[in-house]
Amino acid sequence: xxxxxxxxxxxxxxxxxxxxxxxxxxxxxxxxxxxxxxxxxxxxxxxxxxxxxxxxxxxxxxxxxxxxxxxxxxxxxxxxxxxxxxxxxxxxxxxxxxxxxxxxxxxxxxxxxxxxxxxxxxxxxxxxxxxxxxxxxxxxxxxxxxxxxxxxxxxxxxxxxxxxxxxxxxxxxxxxxxxxxxxxxxxxxxxxxxxxxxxxxxxxxxxxxxxxxxxxxxxxxxxxxxxxxxxxxxxxxxxxxxxxxxxxxxxxxxxxx
Ligand SMILES: [Zn+2]
Ligand SMILES: [Zn+2]
Numbered sequence: 001x002x003x004x005x006x007x008x009x010x011x012x013x014x015x016x017x018x019x020x021x022x023x024x025x026x027x028x029x030x031x032x033x034x035x036x037x038x039x040x041x042x043x044x045x046x047x048x049x050x051x052x053x054x055x056x057x058x059x060x061x062x063x064x065x066x067x068x069x070x071x072x073x074x075x076x077x078x079x080x081x082x083x084x085x086x087x088x089x090x091x092x093x094x095x096x097x098x099x100x101x102x103x104x105x106x107x108x109x110x111x112x113x114x115x116x117x118x119x120x121x122x123x124x125x126x127x128x129x130x131x132x133x134x135x136x137x138x139x140x141x142x143x144x145x146x147x148x149x150x151x152x153x154x155x156x157x158x159x160x161x162x163x164x165x166x167x168x169x170x171x172x173x174x175x176x177x178x179x180x181x182x183x184x185x186x187x188x189x190x191x192x193x194x195x196x197x198x199x200x201x202x203x204x205x206x207x208x209x210x211x212x213x214x215x216x217x218x219x220x221x222x223x224x225x226x227x228x229x230x231x232x233x234x235x236x237x238x239x240x241x242x243x244x245x246x247x248x249x250x251x252x253x254x255x256x257x
């Protein structure tokens with residue numbers, strides 16, 4: 001049986017409201033031994049923390065997504081800080097980052113909010129879950145000012161050169177179902193350029209279902225397809241990729257130690 005950690009799932013998303021319990025049970029039956037439930041708003045932090053209390057295979061994060069940079073108030077940041085103070089089971093700060101695909105007009109606010117998260121991650125000794133879209137250099141520039149920061153670039157979709165840069169500053173790269181897409185040659189090249197001890201896997205469910213499930217709602221069980229694809233790309237046995245990425249996730253998020 002597989003032994004895999006889904007390092008990025010939005011299990012609190014309303015798309016799971018009707019069958020969340022079944023989705024989580026199916027994942028466990030398929031050998032998904034842990035799932036990081038990622039928050040993207042203040043409200044969703046409460047939801048993922050609640051979920052983690054119901055299921056011992058679920059680990060919550062806390063953060064406010066860059067999509068909400070414009071509407072995030074100072075009082076929201078205070079609240080985020082309070083949550084981090086009083087909730088010891090949170091395993092990461094995020095997701096956070098910069099997304100210029102959605103428009104450059106909010107870059108200043110996104111940058112401020114991201115930097116706030118970086119500082120929080122250092123203050124609380126937690127890794128960052130970074131969302132990076134069309135903003136590679138902006139994010140690397142900010143991180144270069146915080147050499148002690150660590151974490152993961154989630155849903156990695158850059159090329160092999162960016163992948164090396166990410167790994168060189170001590171961060172992990174997490175591959176999602178998009179690595180399985182026919183036209184994802186560039187991402188598979190990035191897989192080849194990453195040291196195996198820096199690779200994580202994720203679904204980013206309910207989004208980004210892998211090849212074979214495209215157009216459907218994604219769920220943690222489908223991560224098997226992603227691990228299969230990475231194993232093929234690296235020409236390693238499936239079990240080795242599963243075991244290694246799980247080990248990496250345990251180290252980064254401090255799970256099961
Ligand atoms: Zn994201
Ligand atoms: Zn996400």
